[in-house]
Every structure is written in C-alpha cells, then in structure tokens.
Amino acid sequence: MTKPQPLIAGNWKMNGLGASLGEARAIAAGLGATSARVALCPPAVLIHRMSEALKDSAVLVGGQDNHWDDTGAFTGDTSAAMLADAGAGMVILGHSERRAGYRETDDIVARKTLATLRAGLEPIVCVGETLEQRKAGEALAVVTGQVRGSLPADLAGKAFSVAYEPVWAIGTGLTPTTPEIEEVHRAIRATLVEMFGEAGKGVAILYGGSVKPSNAAEILHADEVGGALVGGASLKAEDFLGIIRAV
Numbered sequence: 553m554t555k556p557q558p559l560i561a562g563n564w565k566m567n568g569l570g571a572s573l574g575e576a577r578a579i580a581a582g583l584g585a586t587s588a589r590v591a592l593c594p595p596a597v598l599i600h601r602m603s604e605a606l607k608d609s610a611v612l613v614g615g616q617d618n619h620w621d622d623t624g625a626f627t628g629d630t631s632a633a634m635l636a637d638a639g640a641g642m643v644i645l646g647h648s649e650r651r652a653g654y655r656e657t658d659d660i661v662a663r664k665t666l667a668t669l670r671a672g673l674e675p676i677v678c679v680g681e682t683l684e685q686r687k688a689g690e691a692l693a694v695v696t697g698q699v700r701g702s703l704p705a706d707l708a709g710k711a712f713s714v715a716y717e718p719v720w721a722i723g724t725g726l727t728p729t730t731p732e733i734e735e736v737h738r739a740i741r742a743t744l745v746e747m748f749g750e751a752g753k754g755v756a757i758l759y760g761g762s763v764k765p766s767n768a769a770e771i772l773h774a775d776e777v778g779g780a781l782v783g784g785a786s787l788k789a790e791d792f793l794g795i796i797r798a799v
C-alpha cells in the first residue's frame with residue numbers, strides 16, 4: 553500500500569459570506585504545483601457558489617456535516633445528497649464542535665458516515681480528546697475508541713480520511729508536541745489496519761488544531777501525518793497557501 557496523497561482541507565466553520573469567495577479564488581489562483589489535494593469546506597449555503605467559482609481549479613469543495621437520513625422531516629438539516637448536488641465532493645463528520653455542541657455520539661457519526669457514502673461523497677471523520685482526558689492519560693484510548701465507533705465497516709474499499717483534532721488545540725493557539733502528535737497518529741494507524749487490513753495503511757490521517765504557516769512544516773512532516781484540517785488559517789488565502797506550501 554502506497555502512502556496516501558496528503559490532503560489539506562480548510563474548515564470555514566460558521567464563517568464566510570458571498571464576499572468571502574474572493575479568498576477562495578485567491579487560494580485557487582495561488583495554488584501552483586503541489587503534491588497535496590486541497591479542499592475548502594465552507595458553510596452549506598456557500599457550497600454551490602464556491603464550487604462554481606472554483607470549477608476550473610484543483611481546489612475541491614466539501615461540506616461540514618450531513619444528516620444520517622437521505623430525505624425527510626428534519627427541519628434545518630442538510631442531506632449528503634444535497635451537498636453533492638450543490639457541488640461538494642467530501643464532508644467533514646464528527647467534528648468536536650458537533651460532538652460537544654450537538655451531542656453527536658460515535659454511533660451518530662457512523663450513521664452520518666454511511667449517508668455520506670450513499671451520496672458518493674468522501675468523508676473526513678474527526679476524532680480527538682479533551683484536555684481533561686489527556687491529563688488523565690486517556691488520550692490514546694479515547695481517540696482509538698472514537699475511530700472504532702465512528703467508522704462503519706462499509707468504508708472498506710472507499711476513499712476517506714481521519715482527522716485527529718485534540719479539542720484543546722482547536723482555536724487556542726496550543727498544539728501538542730510533535731512526539732505527542734506522532735503517538736496518536738501511530739495509534740490511529742494501528743487501529744485502521746486492525747479494522748481495514750492493508751487498506752488501512754492508505755488512509756490519510758490529518759492533524760487539526762491551531763495549524764498555521766509557522767508550524768505547518770514540522771507538523772506535516774511528522775510520522776503518520778497525512779495532511780491537515782485547518783480552521784482559522786483557512787479563512788485567509790495567504791495563510792492557507794503558506795500551509796499548503798509546507799507539505
């Protein structure tokens with residue numbers, strides 16, 4: 553199994569209006585030659601316009617969540633097929649902001665992942681421990697438990713990635729040390745191989761949490777780090793391009 557192609561994905565979270573498409577265009581224009589796949593995941597209402605704006609570029613567009621059902625009486629929700637129809641090619645699932653803020657359990661994330669697959673989209677499934685869990689020495693158990701519980705067996709043979717995002721590193725400016733990142737990424741890799749056999753070696757394991765141009769090279773070159781899921785720094789073309797150039 554060859555090493556997975558790196559993926560640098562930007563998670564805009566609940567940020568961005570039509571006027572922000574200029575940043576997306578600037579990212580596409582500045583991309584140049586890169587060995588990485590690059591994606592931007594804007595709010596759902598911007599997916600269609602962003603995918604139109606980026607259609608002649610190599611930048612992929614993704615969603616930030618989808619419902620576990622395909623259609624129905626779920627006021628305010630968005631299905632994976634709707635994201636695909638709007639132009640998305642991938643979806644972030646199980647982000648800690650959804651696990652904590654909307655009580656998404658591993659089981660819900662797994663059901664959402666199945667819906668993503670039914671729509672033909674590529675899931676990026678997020679896992680990560682809280683600071684309390686890390687201090688209690690539970691980081692590896694929590695993260696590998698989330699991997700086992702959130703990834704359905706149907707992912708076998710499908711393109712997907714896992715993003716390790718320590719909750720305490722998101723939006724805080726704090727990052728784990730490189731050995732700490734490597735320890736968790738190796739544990740995720742071992743779990744993926746347990747679950748999916750040899751194919752588990754081909755899954756990109758992204759790191760997320762306060763990635764910026766100044767720390768990107770060290771993080772991206774760490775063992776078993778196959779890319780980054782970037783929040784704040786993906787909102788500014790210059791910063792996001794700086795991260796992509798560090799691959």
Ligand code: 13P
Nearest residue numbers: 563722723761762783784
């Ligand atoms: P920051 O890069 O803003 O810390 O956010 C990380 C994240 O949550 C990406 O999904």
